[in-house]
Amino acid sequence: MRAVDELIGLLGAAHVLTGADTGPYVTDWRGRYSGxxxxxxxxxxxxxxxxxxKWCAARGVPMIPQGGNTGLCGGATPDETGRALLVVLTRLNAIRAVDTGNDTMVVEAGCTLQAVQQAAHDADRLFPLSLAAEGSCTIGGNLATNAGGTQVLRYGTARELVLGLEVVTPQGEIWNGLRGLRKDNTGYDLRxxxxxxxxxxxxITAATLKLFPRPVAQCTALLALPSIxxxxxxxxxxxxxxSAALTAYELIAANCxxxxxxxxxxxxxxxxxAARAAPWFALLELSDSESEAHARERFEAVIGDALEAGLVSDAAIAASATQSRALWRLRESIPLAEKAYGKNVKHDISVPASRMAEFVATTNAALQAAHPGVEHVIFGHLGDGNLHYNVAxxxxxxxxxxxxxxSEIHALVHDRVHAFGGSISAEHGIGQLKRDYLPRYKDAVELDLMRRIKAALDPQGIMNPGKVLPG
Amino acid sequence: MRAVDELIGLLGAAHVLTGADTGPYVTDWRGRYSGxxxxxxxxxxxxxxxxxxKWCAARGVPMIPQGGNTGLCGGATPDETGRALLVVLTRLNAIRAVDTGNDTMVVEAGCTLQAVQQAAHDADRLFPLSLAAEGSCTIGGNLATNAGGTQVLRYGTARELVLGLEVVTPQGEIWNGLRGLRKDNTGYDLRxxxxxxxxxxxxITAATLKLFPRPVAQCTALLALPSIxxxxxxxxxxxxxxSAALTAYELIAANCxxxxxxxxxxxxxxxxxAARAAPWFALLELSDSESEAHARERFEAVIGDALEAGLVSDAAIAASATQSRALWRLRESIPLAEKAYGKNVKHDISVPASRMAEFVATTNAALQAAHPGVEHVIFGHLGDGNLHYNVAxxxxxxxxxxxxxxSEIHALVHDRVHAFGGSISAEHGIGQLKRDYLPRYKDAVELDLMRRIKAALDPQGIMNPGKVLPG
Structure with a gap:
């Protein structure tokens, strides 16, 4: 208990939790890992x-950073040894600055994504990162995992929304890299x-984020499609x-x-x-910078042409914000509906758009050959080449x-993803869940470079050990 | 000469140059460095x-990569010792693949930027990186220096245009990271x-680049402005x-x-x-994905409102592609006109947009106080917060x-840039020109992290020694 007393000396008793008080932090969101x-x-x-x-570094105590504990790969869950300190950053939750003249804001890692979105909104700006867990996930966790979500097609992943960082190194030094610059070529890209x-x-303790103008109008449609x-x-x-007004394109298989x-x-x-009988659907969203009328005209023209060309068999265009929300709710309810139907084997994969149709067709066939009768549960961010390719x-x-x-199903799917030049973790990261897959799918030179960087920046190996890098 | 013979054994005599044959490669473009x-x-x-x-690594021979030799900071010029091998990549100039279905292309480092643009154009796509040296600079050099140029406002710097890389490490291993994926969260961002x-x-030996739809119409205007x-x-x-249709916003001072x-x-x-008497001008470009008529209507509406509000004192809107080229030519001729008027002291700086006006006013004043009568030669990519703030x-x-x-003028300007949260090298890089400024302007923790990464990936210190990192 000496260690705990010392930590209490640093932070006060209210902020050092042990025993049953650690409950909310020691199991991951999906309940897959506990420590x-x-x-x-x-x-x-x-x-x-x-x-x-510094206290940890002096004693060789491992540290595990945690934000909102909503990660999907066990990246913020401790092991069973009782050796590691779980460091929860949710009290670092200040919006430090909003600079509308520079279209940037500086926020601390523990802000929830929703609080960040709201602060941008209050300044008549858009912070576009958006994902299911936004009410409880933190921006620090979003950056640590380079989160994706539904707006990547237009605005990029979390990485592309950041101009600067503040970081505490594994030695306890503070790097102030909170620059709000669009261009800065003064050295290696540590950010x-x-x-x-x-x-x-x-x-990551704070970040300078990019802000965008809020769209003037949005249009949403659900399209019925004859094929992938x-x-x-x-x-x-x-x-x-x-062009850049396309902000979402989500694929949904009929059974979802x-x-x-x-x-x-x-x-x-x-x-x-008739339209319900289509095998595939897509949720399409346009965000316009001009006017409601312009948005609608443009939206209907493109969809009309596609209907005429037979690419789209039917289209339901939302006539109001309420209808638009209802379409999005169909998409967002898929994971919950999946859950209600029991556990399935999940994959968060990406392949080049040009190979997507072939990937799905041949992988479905290979799965049926190996496991006749399994159900394919396929949906995701087709606009980014990213599918949640699940097997029920x-x-x-x-x-x-x-x-x-x-394991057998993972191997079949991941091997095929790899053969198609794809990624076995498009947006969820590696954590502990996929760590041991890396040697099979990652270029050996790349893995060696990663290990060298890890050893250079964390020579004691005390920063979130057992995550990302295979042993 | 043993070494040269061995190199000839590897590459053939035609591709190992010594003595006078090295002429075109050993002096930088501006003639500032020679080795x-x-x-x-x-x-x-x-x-x-x-x-x-591998030959170099086994013998501890330093290597200097060079593309089109158009860099502005001496990053590709050897020192005087005669010890380093200058490795010119211009023969690696294949366009390996164009995938219009994925909107990507794979190109080798030695392709000129113009050849890359052309290959994209031939596939009815846009590769947006564009800068003055595009006819001779190589894409490898553009990536090595994270080049900027005139389209950064919309498409980002070179960094944001790349999905994957192929790299030869300082040990001679080949890392194949030529992924064409929008999303891939499987480890550290080595790219x-x-x-x-x-x-x-x-x-960097090859890259997977992003392609974009070509704009349907473009509008260009030169605006006369009463103040910065x-x-x-x-x-x-x-x-x-x-919104994203804004593709360029270049500031030009009247004297330029x-x-x-x-x-x-x-x-x-x-x-x-009357309009010519304005102190500042801006070159504005919109790239539209719809139609010529739509582009023009939108362009004229925004400019009309700005004229009415008195933000803009006059506006010359190009009525044709020829007129548009003439406006761009005014902008692009500034460096040549500068040159004709003699040498000046150059700065490639960025500051947050919200502080730009104050930075220019107060820095101009400080320069006049210290050096009464010097002329300010100010132009650049205001849309990116990046100015070429030169002093004649x-x-x-x-x-x-x-x-x-x-040196005195550099120190005055750079100290002020630093005080305004800016960068002393927005788009040109560090090379040898600005290497020794880093300890003054770079966070000590950041510089230490850079050194640790350098030591981890190039423990022999043979990759382009004397560049970027201060000794």
């Missing part, structure tokens, strides 16, 4: 954090090295027709929509029976039998 | 390059670490009104335009005398006297 930390600490300032880090490193190189080839071709048309309306009877499909029991397996084959 | 290499080698493939690198590292961490505050306010209006028309009498200002003789000094005060 036991030395303690949970909640520093109240960057300097308090730096003091804690992007920390973004996406999942807390293995240091603590048509979905990909429609994406190309939307990209060409809308079906599951949503069965699971949530208050939700309805905006289609007649179908008529093939009980839940237990499916999960017993999880 | 003497062990030899100049021109490998013809990535594997030949890897062999050369952005190599981009902008100016050849100090390895050789008005120029900044007009930028905010253009950003709001045009004056110099151009004096120096090139065939060029004319499209203004009457004016009535104060002869050229010789001005250059004798160069």
């Amino acid at each position: 036991r930390p030395l303690a949970v600490v909640r520093p109240g300032s960057v300097h308090e954090l730096a003091d804690v880090v 992007n090295l920390y973004i996406g490193s999942e807390g293995t190189l240091g603590f 080839e048509a979905a990909v071709a429609m994406l190309a048309r939307a990209r060409k027709g809308f 929509l079906q599951a949503v309306v069965e699971c949530f009877p208050e939700q309805r499909l905006p289609f007649d029976d 029991c179908g008529t093939a397996y009980t839940e237990e039998a499916l999960l017993a084959r999880q | 003497r290499p062990l030899a100049v080698v021109r490998p013809g493939s990535v594997h030949e390059l890897a062999d050369v690198v 952005n670490l190599y981009i902008g590292s100016e050849g100090t961490l390895g050789f 505050e008005a120029a900044v306010a007009m930028l905010a209006r253009a950003r709001k009104g045009f 335009l004056q110099a151009v028309v004096e120096c090139f009498p065939e060029q004319r200002l499209p203004f009457d005398d 003789c004016g009535t104060a000094y002869t050229e010789e006297a001005l250059l004798a005060r160069q």
Whole structure:
């Protein structure tokens, strides 16, 4: 208990948690990982954090950064040894500055994504990062994992929304890199090295974020599509027709929509029976900088052409903000509907858009050959080449039998992703969940470069050990 | 000569140059730096390059990567010792693949930027990076220095145009990271670490680049502005009104335009005398994805409002592609006109847009106080917060006297840039020119992190030594 007393000396008793008080922090959001930390600490300032880090560095105590604990790969969950300190950054939650003249804001890592969005909105600006967990995830966690979400097509991943960082190194030094500059070529790009490193190189404590003008009007439609080839071709048309005004293009397989309306009877499909029989759907969103009328005219022209060309078999265009929200709700309810139908084997993959249709067709076939009767649960951010390609029991397996084959199914899907030049983790990161896949799919030279950087910046190996880098 | 014979054994005599044959490679474009290499080698493939690198690594021979030799900071020029091998990548000039379905292309480092633009154009796509040296600079050099140019406002710097890289490490290993994925969260961001590292961490040998739809219509205007505050306010209006269709916003001080028309009498200002008396001008460009008519209507509406509000005192809107080119030519002729008027002291700086007007006013005043009568030569990419803030003789000094005060003037300007939260190298990089400024302006923790990364990836210190990192 000597260690805990020392930590209390640094942070005060209220912010050093042990035993049962650590409960909310030690299990990951999906309930897949659970561990036991030395303690949970909640520093109240960057300097308090730096003091804690120096304390750890002097004693070789491992540290695990945690934000809102909504990660999907176990990246913020401790192991069972009881050796590591779980460092929760939610008290670093100040919006330090909003500079509308520079279209930037400086926020601390512990701000929820929603608080960041709101602060931008209050300044008549848009901070476009948006994802399901936004009410509880923190911007620090979003940056540590280079979060994606629904607006990547237009605004990029978290990485592309950041101009500067403040970081506490594993030695407890504070790097102030909170620059608000669009252009700065004065040395190595440390910012992007920390973004996406999942807390293995240091603590991101604050960031200078880019702000954008808020769209003047938005249009949303749900498209019924005869094939995935048509979905990909429609994406190309939307990209060409809308250019940067195309802000979302989400693919949804018919069985996913079906599951949503069965699971949530208050939700309805905006289609007649013929259109409902389509195998694929896409949620299309345009964000216009001019006017409602301009947005609608442009939107309807592109969709009208696609209908005429037979690329799209039917289109439900939202006539109001309420209808638009209802369409988005269909999309956002898929993970919940999935859950209601039992566990499935999940993949967060990306492949080049030009190979997407072939990837899905041949991988579906390979899965059916190996596991006849499994159900394909496919949806995701087609505009970014990113699908949540999940595999459910179908008529093939009980839940237990499916999960017993999880590794086998992962290997089949990931091997194919790799063969198609894709990524086995498009937006969720590596954490501990996918760490041991890296040697199979990552170029050996690249993995060696990663290890060398890790050793250079964290020679003691105390920053979130066991995450990202395979042992 | 043993070494040269061995190199000839690897590459053939035609591609190992010594003595006078090294002439075109050993002096930088501005003629500021000159050196003497062990030899100049021109490998013809990535594997030949890897062999050369292994040869160097085994013998501790330093290597200097060079593309089109158009860099502005001496980053590709050898020192006088005759120890280093100058490795010219211009023979690696294949366009390896164009994938219109994925909006990507894979190009080798030695392709000129113009060849890359052309290959994109031939596929009915846009590769937006554009800068004065595009006919001779190479894409490898553009990536090594994270080049900027005139389209950064919309498309970002070189960094933001890249999805994947192929790199030869200082040990001669080949990292194949040529992924064409919009989303890939499987480890550290090595891509952005190599981009902008100016050849100090390895050789970029190929890249997967993003392609964009070509604009359907473009509008260009030269605006006369009553003040720099008005120029900044007009930028905010253009950003709001045009959103992502705003592709350029270049600031030009009146004396720069004056110099151009004096120096090139065939060029004319499209203004009457009253408008010509304005102190500032801005070149504004909109790129539209819809139609010529839509572009023009939108363009004229925003400019009309700004005229009415008194932000803009006059506006010359190009009525044709020829007129548009003539306006761009005025902007592009500034460096040549500058040159014709003698040497000046150059700065490539950025500050946050919100502080730009105050920075210019107070720095001009400080310069006049310290060096009464010097002339301010100010132009650049205001849309990115990046100015070429140059200082000419004016009535104060002869050229010789001005250059004798160069360090003093640099220190004055850079100290102020630093105080305004800006960068002393917005787009040109560090090379050897600004290397020794870094300890004064760079956070000590950041510089230490850079040194640790350099030591981890190039422990022998043989990759472009003496560049970027201060000794």
